[in-house]
Amino acid sequence: MMRIFRLFLILGVASVAVAQTSQSTPATANSSQSSPRKVDKAAAYYHYTLAHMYEEMVTAYGRSDLAVKATEEYRLAIEADPSSEFLTSSLAELYVKTGRIADAVREAQDIIKRDPTNLEAHKLLGRIYLRSLGDMPGGNGSDNILKLAIEQYQEIVKLDPQSVDDHLLLGRLYRLSNDMQKAEAELNTAIKIDPNSEEAVTTLAMLYTDEGDTAHALKVLSSIPDSARSAKLYSALGAAYEQRKEYKNAIDSYKHAIMLDRDNLDAIRGLAENYLNDGQLEAALEQYKVISDSNPEDAQTYVRIAEIYRRQAKYDLALENLKHADTLIPDTAEVPYSMAAVYQAQGRYDEAAKLLQDLLKKTEKSSEIGTSQTDRNNRAIFIERLGMVYREQENYTAAVETFRKMLPLGDENARSGYQEIIDTYRDSKQWPQATAAAKEAVQKLPNDRDLRMVLDAQLADMGEFDQAVADIKGMLKGGPEDRDVHLRLAIIYTRAKRWSDAEQSLAKAEQLSGKPDEKAYVSFLRGDLYQRQKMFDQADSEFRKVLAVTPPTDPQAAATLNYLGYMNADRGVKVEESLNYIKQALTFEPNNGAYLDSLGWAYFKLGKYDLAEENLNKAAVHMGSDPTVQEHLGDLYQKTGRLKLAASHWDRAVQEWNKTVPAEQDSEAFAKVQQKLDAAKVRLAKEDSNK
Numbered sequence: 063m064m065r066i067f068r069l070f071l072i073l074g075v076a077s078v079a080v081a082q083t084s085q086s087t088p089a090t091a092n093s094s095q096s097s098p099r100k101v102d103k104a105a106a107y108y109h110y111t112l113a114h115m116y117e118e119m120v121t122a123y124g125r126s127d128l129a130v131k132a133t134e135e136y137r138l139a140i141e142a143d144p145s146s147e148f149l150t151s152s153l154a155e156l157y158v159k160t161g162r163i164a165d166a167v168r169e170a171q172d173i174i175k176r177d178p179t180n181l182e183a184h185k186l187l188g189r190i191y192l193r194s195l196g197d198m199p200g201g202n203g204s205d206n207i208l209k210l211a212i213e214q215y216q217e218i219v220k221l222d223p224q225s226v227d228d229h230l231l232l233g234r235l236y237r238l239s240n241d242m243q244k245a246e247a248e249l250n251t252a253i254k255i256d257p258n259s260e261e262a263v264t265t266l267a268m269l270y271t272d273e274g275d276t277a278h279a280l281k282v283l284s285s286i287p288d289s290a291r292s293a294k295l296y297s298a299l300g301a302a303y304e305q306r307k308e309y310k311n312a313i314d315s316y317k318h319a320i321m322l323d324r325d326n327l328d329a330i331r332g333l334a335e336n337y338l339n340d341g342q343l344e345a346a347l348e349q350y351k352v353i354s355d356s357n358p359e360d361a362q363t364y365v366r367i368a369e370i371y372r373r374q375a376k377y378d379l380a381l382e383n384l385k386h387a388d389t390l391i392p393d394t395a396e397v398p399y400s401m402a403a404v405y406q407a408q409g410r411y412d413e414a415a416k417l418l419q420d421l422l423k424k425t426e427k428s429s430e431i432g433t434s435q436t437d438r439n440n441r442a443i444f445i446e447r448l449g450m451v452y453r454e455q456e457n458y459t460a461a462v463e464t465f466r467k468m469l470p471l472g473d474e475n476a477r478s479g480y481q482e483i484i485d486t487y488r489d490s491k492q493w494p495q496a497t498a499a500a501k502e503a504v505q506k507l508p509n510d511r512d513l514r515m516v517l518d519a520q521l522a523d524m525g526e527f528d529q530a531v532a533d534i535k536g537m538l539k540g541g542p543e544d545r546d547v548h549l550r551l552a553i554i555y556t557r558a559k560r561w562s563d564a565e566q567s568l569a570k571a572e573q574l575s576g577k578p579d580e581k582a583y584v585s586f587l588r589g590d591l592y593q594r595q596k597m598f599d600q601a602d603s604e605f606r607k608v609l610a611v612t613p614p615t616d617p618q619a620a621a622t623l624n625y626l627g628y629m630n631a632d633r634g635v636k637v638e639e640s641l642n643y644i645k646q647a648l649t650f651e652p653n654n655g656a657y658l659d660s661l662g663w664a665y666f667k668l669g670k671y672d673l674a675e676e677n678l679n680k681a682a683v684h685m686g687s688d689p690t691v692q693e694h695l696g697d698l699y700q701k702t703g704r705l706k707l708a709a710s711h712w713d714r715a716v717q718e719w720n721k722t723v724p725a726e727q728d729s730e731a732f733a734k735v736q737q738k739l740d741a742a743k744v745r746l747a748k749e750d751s752n753k
Contacts, residue, residue, distance in 0.1 A: 101142070101143050102142040102143070103142070103143060105138070105139075105142035105143075106139045106142040106143035106149065107139075108139075109135045109138040109139035109142060110135070110139040110149060110152070112131075112135040113134075113135030113139060113152070114152075116128050116129075116131045116135060117129075117159070121159070126160075129160045163190060163193075163194065167187065167190055170183050170186045170187040170190065171187065174187070179221060181218065181221045181222055184214050184217045184218050184221065185214075185218055187214050188211060188214035188215050188218060191207055191210045191211035191214060192211055192231075194207050195207045195208055195211055205239075208235065208238055208239055209239075211235055212232070212235045212236065212239065215228060215231055215232040215235060216232065218232075219232055219248075224255055226252045226255050226256045226259050226262060227261075229248045229249070229251045229252040229255065229262075230248070230249065230252045230259070230261055230262050230265060232248045233245045233246075233247075233248035233249040233252065233262075233265060233266075233269075234265060236248060237265075237269055237272075242269065242273060245269055246266065246269060249262055249265055249266040249269065250266065253266065253282075257285070258286065258290055260286070260292055260294060260295055263282055263283060263285070263286055263295065264283070264294060264295060264298045266279075266282050267279040267280075267282045267283045267298055267302060268298070270282065271301070271302055271305055276302050276305050276306045277306075279302045280299070280302050280303070280306075283295060283298055283299045283302060284299070291318070292322060293318075293319040293320070293322040293323035293326050293329060294319075296315045296316070296318040296319035296322065296329070297315070297316065297319045297326070297328060297329050297332060299312075299315040300312045300313075300315035300316040300319065300329070300332050300333075300336065301332065303315060303336075304332070304335070304336055304339065307339075307579075307613050307616070309336045309339045309340040309613055309615075310340060312332070312336040312339075313333060313336045313337060313340065316329050316330075316332045316333035316336060317333060319332075320333065325356075327353055327356060327357060330349055330352055330353055331349075331353060331363075333349050334346045334349035334350045334353065334366070335366075337349060338366070338369075338370065338615070339613065339615050340613065340614060340615065341613075341614035341615050341646070341649060341650070343370050343373060343374060343649060346366075346370055347367060347370045350363050350366050350367045350370070351367070354367070359390060360390075361387040361390035361391040361397075362387075364383040364384070364386050364387035364390070365383070365384065365387050365396060365397065365400055367383045368380040368381070368383040368384045368387070368400060368404070369400070371383065372400075372403065372404050372407060372652065373649050373650065373652055374649070374652070375407070375648075375652045377404050377407060377408050380404045381401065381404055384397055384400050384401050384404070395421055395424070395425075395440065395444070398417045398418075398420065398421060399417070399418070399421060399443070399444065399447070401417055402414040402415075402417040402418050402421075402447060402451075403447070405417070406447075406450070406451050406454070406653065407652055407653040409653075409680075409683050409684075411451050411452075411454065411455045414451050415448060415451050415452070418444055418447055418448040418451065419448065421444045422441070422444055422445065422448065422467075425437065425440065425441040425444065435472060438471040438472055438475065439471070439472070439474075439475065441471060442468050442471045442472075442475040442478070442479075445464055445465070445467045445468050445471075445479075446465070446468060446478065446479075446482060448464050449461045449462075449464035449465040449468075449482055449486070450482075452464055453486050453489060454655075454683075454684050454685075456490070456686065456687065458486055458487075458489070458490040458492070461482075461486045462483055462486050462487070465479050465482040465483045465486065466479065466483065467479075468482070469506075473507065473510075476506070476507060477503075477507060477510055477512070477513060480499065480500075480502070480503035480506075480507070480513060481503075481513075481516065483499045483503075484496050484499050484500050484503070484516060484520065487499055489685075489687065490687070491687070491718075491721040491722065493523070493524060493723055496520055497517075497520050497521065497524055500513070500516055500517035500520045500521075501517060503516070503517070504517050511537060511546075512546070514533070514537070515534055515537070515546075515547070515550045518530035518531075518533050518534050518550070518554070519550065519553065519554055522554045522557070522558065522725070523557065523723045523724075523725040523726070524723065525724075527554075527558060530554065531551065531554065534547060534550055534551055534554070535547075535551070542574055544570075544574060545571050545574035545575060545580070548567045548568070548570040548571035548574070549567070549568075549571045549583070549584070549587065551563075551564075551567040552564045552567035552568045552571060552587055552591070553587065555567060556587070556590065556591050556594060557725040557726070558725065559594070561591065561595055564591050565588075565591065568584055568587055568588050568591070571584050572584045578611045578612075579611070579612065579616070579618070581611070582607070582608045582611050582612050582618060583608075583618060585604045585605070585607040585608045586604070586605070586608050586618065586621070586622055586625075588604045589601045589602075589603075589604035589605040589608070589622075589625065589626075590625070592604060593625075593629055598629065598630075598633065598635075601629060602626065602629070602630070605622050605625060605626040605629075606626070608622040609622055609623065609626070614646065614650075615650055617650070617651075619647075619650075620646075620647040620650040620651055620654075620657070621647070623643040623644065623646050623647040624643070624644055624647040624654075624656060624657045624660050626640070626643055627639075627640035627641065627642075627643035627644040627647070627660055627664065628640070628644065628659075628660040628663065628664075631644070631660070631663060631664040631667050632663065632667075634667055637664060637667050637668055638668075640664055641661070641664040641665070641668070644657060644660045644661045644664055645661065647660075648661060653680075653684060654684070655680075655681045655682075655683075655684030655685035655688070655691070656681070656685065656688075658677050658678075658680045658681035658684065659677075659678060659681035659685070659688070659690065659691045659694060661677045662674045662675070662676070662677035662678035662679075662680075662681060662694060662698075663678070663694050665677065666678075666694065666697070666698055666701070671698060671701065671702050674698055675698055675702075678691065678694050678695050678698060679695070681694075682695060687718055688718065689714075689715040689716075689718035689719045689722070689731075689732075689735070690715075690731070692711045692712070692714040692715035692718060693711070693712060693715040693731070693735045693738075695708075695711040696708040696709070696710075696711035696712040696715060696735070696738065696739075697738075699711065700738075700742070705742055705745060705746060706746060708742060709739060709742040709743060709746060712735050712738050712739040712742060713739055715735045715739075716732070716735060716736055716739055719731075719732045719735070
């Protein structure tokens with residue numbers, strides 16, 4: 063009885079719909095007949111009802127024979143009432159449901175030819191193109207479908223200009239076609255029609271974010287009052303703040319999103335990521351554990367947990383999580399690459415190198431012409447990490463050979479490869495080779511201004527100061543791009559101890575610095591300039607300016623924390639504060655040799671010699687050729703009664719100072735360590751003679 067009643071309702075609704083359509087659309091005359099075809103509405107109603115019933119059964123059971131019957135009944139209904147656009151549209155919808163897309167397009171196009179203002183036909187055709195667009199890979203074919211979809215939705219918004227959803231959809235299509243101006247116009251129209259449309263607001267904000275205009279994105283998102291904001295909108299706010307590196311605001315936004323939707327894993331992931339960005343490692347770890355409990359199959363969560371443990375120097379826990387991630391995604395490169403980073407941090411260089419070598423074997427084809435730039439970039443990342451492992455082992459030949467494999471992988475990768483080669487030669491104090499590599503880089507990439515300035519800096523270190531400075535000054539154009547040139551000049555002048563010239567160059571760079579991070583870098587270089595002149599209070603002030611505006615996980619913040627901490631600890635000033643600063647720097651780079659040396663030296667100043675020895679030895683593993691690290695070890699061993707061992711490290715420090723170019727030498731430090739070595743030799747000789 064219920065089934066019969068439902069069929070009656072279908073018949074009634076269909077009758078009204080078909081009747082309305084037939085009244086509003088005149089019958090199309092057949093050019094070969096002198097009179098229009100006779101309309102049999104009763105037959106049309108009957109066949110439509112059967113067609114609709116079969117169509118519902120197709121949806122329920124998915125049987126192709128029922129789809130054929132539904133199609134036949136729609137054809138009979140249309141034959142009985144050929145003027146009905148409703149019946150034609152229904153047949154086209156059936157074609158879409160059953161995958162006969164070409165037939166559906168033809169039916170919809172026929173309707174539009176007869177009635178260009180038929181909104182439903184345009185919407186049907188638009189939906190077909192959208193569906194086809196989603197099913198197609200990139201390329202010319204998808205570009206053509208995108209163009210057809212845009213054409214349909216342009217007509218749709220003309221016919222129904224108050225439809226928020228259609229303006230929103232057209233805006234997204236324009237965005238896909240990279241027509242950002244039209245996309246912005248459509249999205250603004252949608253917001254004008256409905257200022258509280260969350261979809262329109264968030265999509266427009268994403269558009270601005272993609273263009274790097276995060277300030278405008280935040281303005282759009284903030285236009286929705288707090289009381290009307292959903293979890294999705296708060297998440298969009300969080301993402302915008304994150305891109306601006308305003309991590310605390312991002313954290314606050316994601317917290318609001320989670321309060322409104324406690325099961326929103328995307329918001330929890332955003333919160334975790336921004337805790338990590340803000341240096342709040344334990345808080346980030348807590349959120350990632352929530353995600354792993356809710357979704358134990360999410361391999362990326364274990365990778366992020368491992369990253370936190372690596373930064374906390376909890377290497378066993380990091381490896382445990384990476385091994386678990388590897389069981390979930392065994393064929394990806396990310397897990398072995400992350401394992402290699404952990405092994406490198408532990409000083410397990412051979413194991414790190416083996417993993418990276420295996421990754422390079424798997425990506426050998428990425429070097430070939432025709433491979434995607436993404437694949438080439440990934441291969442460059444593996445090569446660079448392997449080269450760094452070799453360099454930390456002081457296997458400089460292998461490091462250079464490895465970095466050279468970056469050169470064929472594209473301009474940016476080639477540029478990075480040359481920079482790493484130059485740095486490797488400098489670390490190994492092979493100054494002529496560093497100069498030769500810099501000259502080769504400029505010859506191969508003559509339009510790369512940065513590499514040209516690297517060469518000039520190298521020439522200045524090698525004594526060709528005037529020529530280098532003249533070349534760099536020749537790059538000045540009188541515009542905003544001069545900022546980098548003035549910064550490079552300031553660095554060269556500082557190394558040459560031309561303090562006044564360095565200060566003037568920094569002042570000019572500061573005038574061209576608009577963003578907070580740009581101004582912060584000028585302050586960092588000015589702090590370095592003051593420190594080298596032993597103007598410690600002024601240096602302290604400049605470094606604190608950097609910390610006031612730089613996110614804690616930014617590499618600039620870590621470098622500044624270390625520099626300020628070491629400068630004050632070395633002088634015995636605010637040593638406990640300095641120790642905390644250095645520890646903060648190490649949370650970002652736990653295996654940075656310079657930071658480990660600073661930590662060991664701060665412990666030495668506090669009289670905690672066991673901790674000092676532990677960290678100074680770690681520093682020596684990563685940068686054993688640094689004369690300061692060797693001097694610090696010598697001082698530690700002298701203090702703890704191991705003079706012979708102290709003398710060997712002071713001797714190594716003297717050897718390393720003698721290999722250093724004048725620009726990197728500290729004559730006072732050299733004289734001091736030489737004096738300590740000489741005194742130790744005299745004392746050791748006396749002890750030997752008394753035996």
